[in-house]
Amino acid sequence: MFDKTEVTLDELRHLVSSRALEGDTVLLNMGPQHPSTHGVLRLLLELDGEVVINVIPDIGFLHTGIEKNMEAKTYEKAAVMTDRLDYLNNLGNNLVYCLAIEKLVDLDVPERAQVLRVLMVELQRISSHLVWLGTHALDLAAMSVFLYTFREREKILDIIEMCSGQRMMATYFRPGGLWRDVPEEFEAAVRDFLKIFPPRIDEYEALLTKNPLFLERTKNIGVLSSEDALRWGITGPILRASNVAHDLRKAQPYSGYEQYEFDIPTHTDGDTYARYVVRMEEMRQSVRIVQQALDRLPGGPVRSNNRKYVPPPRSELGVSMEALIHHFKLWTEGFPVPKEGVYVAVESPRGELGLYLEGDGGPHPYRAYWRTPSFVNLQILPLLSKGHLVADLVALIGTIDIVLGDVDR
Amino acid sequence: MSEHVLETAKSIQGRFGVESREFRGDVSLVVPPDQIVQVCQTLRDEFGFNLLAGQTAVDYWPAQEPRFHVIYQLYSMPHSVRIGLRVPVNGNAPSLPTVETVFPNANWLEREIWDMFGIRFAGHSDMRRILMPYDWEGHPLRKDYPLGYEEVQYTFNYDEIDGRKHYAKE
Numbered sequence: 145m146f147d148k149t150e151v152t153l154d155e156l157r158h159l160v161s162s163r164a165l166e167g168d169t170v171l172l173n174m175g176p177q178h179p180s181t182h183g184v185l186r187l188l189l190e191l192d193g194e195v196v197i198n199v200i201p202d203i204g205f206l207h208t209g210i211e212k213n214m215e216a217k218t219y220e221k222a223a224v225m226t227d228r229l230d231y232l233n234n235l236g237n238n239l240v241y242c243l244a245i246e247k248l249v250d251l252d253v254p255e256r257a258q259v260l261r262v263l264m265v266e267l268q269r270i271s272s273h274l275v276w277l278g279t280h281a282l283d284l285a286a287m288s289v290f291l292y293t294f295r296e297r298e299k300i301l302d303i304i305e306m307c308s309g310q311r312m313m314a315t316y317f318r319p320g321g322l323w324r325d326v327p328e329e330f331e332a333a334v335r336d337f338l339k340i341f342p343p344r345i346d347e348y349e350a351l352l353t354k355n356p357l358f359l360e361r362t363k364n365i366g367v368l369s370s371e372d373a374l375r376w377g378i379t380g381p382i383l384r385a386s387n388v389a390h391d392l393r394k395a396q397p398y399s400g401y402e403q404y405e406f407d408i409p410t411h412t413d414g415d416t417y418a419r420y421v422v423r424m425e426e427m428r429q430s431v432r433i434v435q436q437a438l439d440r441l442p443g444g445p446v447r448s449n450n451r452k453y454v455p456p457p458r459s460e461l462g463v464s465m466e467a468l469i470h471h472f473k474l475w476t477e478g479f480p481v482p483k484e485g486v487y488v489a490v491e492s493p494r495g496e497l498g499l500y501l502e503g504d505g506g507p508h509p510y511r512a513y514w515r516t517p518s519f520v521n522l523q524i525l526p527l528l529s530k531g532h533l534v535a536d537l538v539a540l541i542g543t544i545d546i547v548l549g550d551v552d553r
Numbered sequence: 554m555s556e557h558v559l560e561t562a563k564s565i566q567g568r569f570g571v572e573s574r575e576f577r578g579d580v581s582l583v584v585p586p587d588q589i590v591q592v593c594q595t596l597r598d599e600f601g602f603n604l605l606a607g608q609t610a611v612d613y614w615p616a617q618e619p620r621f622h623v624i625y626q627l628y629s630m631p632h633s634v635r636i637g638l639r640v641p642v643n644g645n646a647p648s649l650p651t652v653e654t655v656f657p658n659a660n661w662l663e664r665e666i667w668d669m670f671g672i673r674f675a676g677h678s679d680m681r682r683i684l685m686p687y688d689w690e691g692h693p694l695r696k697d698y699p700l701g702y703e704e705v706q707y708t709f710n711y712d713e714i715d716g717r718k719h720y721a722k723e
Binding site: 158159203204207209211212213216247248250374375376377379388390395396484485486487489496498500502510511513515519520523552553 | 576577579603604605606607609611612624626628630633635637656657658660661662665669678679682683684685686693694698700
C-alpha cells in the first residue's frame, strides 16, 4: 500500500555547502545524547575549524505520537496526555486544551476557576523561566545559578503539588474549570512565595547581568532582526527581544487576562543577552499578575454546573438518580462534541501554543493538532548560529529555550 | 469578531471565488490547491496576515471526498485576528504547491505534514521526513494507519502472529 522511499546520499547533498563535498569543511555529529542539547536533539554541524558554517537539526527522537493517541481517547481522558508535551509548562497545555473544548461545546467557566487558572499558569511561567535560566547559565559554565533557581522552582512545584497532588504532570485544569478547589493553605503558600521571590530575581541578576564572562558569551551572539523573526514565525520572548511587542495575553486576551495590569517587556538588540533581559523581566511581570490574581480571588464554585459535560460531585451520587446517570454516561461514553474545528492559542513561556481541535460529533477528538512554540522556534537555529563558534552554539540552543517534548510531541 | 476578518474574507472571496465558512467566530476559507500560494501572498501583503501560525492536515477517509484537508492558520499582528485556510486534496499520494516562498517557516510544518499524512509539497526545498525515522513505512496520522495494539495470539494462529513480531529470533 505504501511505497517505501529509501533516502540516498544524493538526496542529502543539498543540506551542506559545496565546500563540504570538496572536503574543505568538516561534518560533525552533535547529540542526540549531549548534555547541552537539553534533551535528545541531534545536530549535524558543518565546521570550518571551530566556526559553524551550517547546522542541520535532526529531531523526532522523543516523538510519542500524542496526536494519534488522542484520537483513540475520550476528551476527558486525552487531557492527561497534554501534560506530556511541554513538561515545563504542563498547566499551560491543560489550559489551551480546556479552552478549545470550552469553545467547541460553548461551556462556561466560573470566575474563581478563571482567576485560579491565570494564577497557576503564571506561577508555571516563572518555574519554566527558572529552569531555562538555570540550564542556560549552566551551559555557559555558571554552575551556581542553577542551584539557586531550582531552589525557588521547588517552592512553585510544592504549590502545584498542594493543589493537584502532582509536581509536574498535574492535569489540574479540566473542561469547565478545575479538577478541584485549592486547599486552605494555598493562599499562605503563594503569599510566602511572592514575598521571597522578587529579591531572589535580584540575586540572579547580581550573578549574571553585569558579569563580564556572561556578557562576553551573550552580547552580539545570535542576533535576530525583527524582520527575520516575523518571517520565520517566531513568537514569545525571542520575538519580544527582537523589539516586537507581541503577546497573546494582550493581543487576544483569554481567561480574563484583560483585567490584569502588566507590561510586555521588549528589547531592541535581538541577541542572546536581550533574550535574557526579556525573560528576567517577564518573571517580574508574572509576579505582578499572581499578586493581582490572589488579591481579587473570588469565592464560589471552581467547575461549571453543566452536567452534560462536567461530572457531578461525589456527594450527589448517593441521593440523585440524575447525577448517577450523568456520572455513568460521562465516565463510560464521554461527551459528544460538534463536527467542527477550532483553533485556540495561548501565550506559553516559549511563545504561541496553539491547538487545532476538531470533533466528529462523537466522544473522541477527530484531530488534535498541537502548534508547539519550540517546534517552530527551533527552525531559526541554523540562521542564528552561522558564523559563530561551536561554543556559542551551546548558548544559542539555550537561548531558544526548547523543550524536546514540545518539539517532538 | 473583528470586522477586519470579515472584510478580508469578503474581498478574497470576490477575487478568487472561494467559499467561506464560520464557526464560533472563526472564519476559514476553502481554497483550491492551485490558488493557495496567491491567496497566502495576498493575505500577507495586502491584509497584514504576517504570521503563519500553524499548518496541518486532517484525513476524512473513508467518509469524505476529497480525502485530505490541509489547514493553514494565519495570524495578523497589526489587527490581532486569525483566519484559517482549508485546501482539499484528494488521492493516496496527493500533492499541492508549497507556501515556503511566502512564509519560510512552512519548511518544517510542511515536512511534518509529509511525514504524518503523506501529502507532498511541490517546490519544497527539503521534502524529507522530520519526526519519524527516515526509513519508516506509512504515514501515522492517516485514518487507515492502525494505532498499533498488540494482536491477540490464540493456539491456531500463534506462529503466524509470532512471525510478524519484532524481536530477535534465534
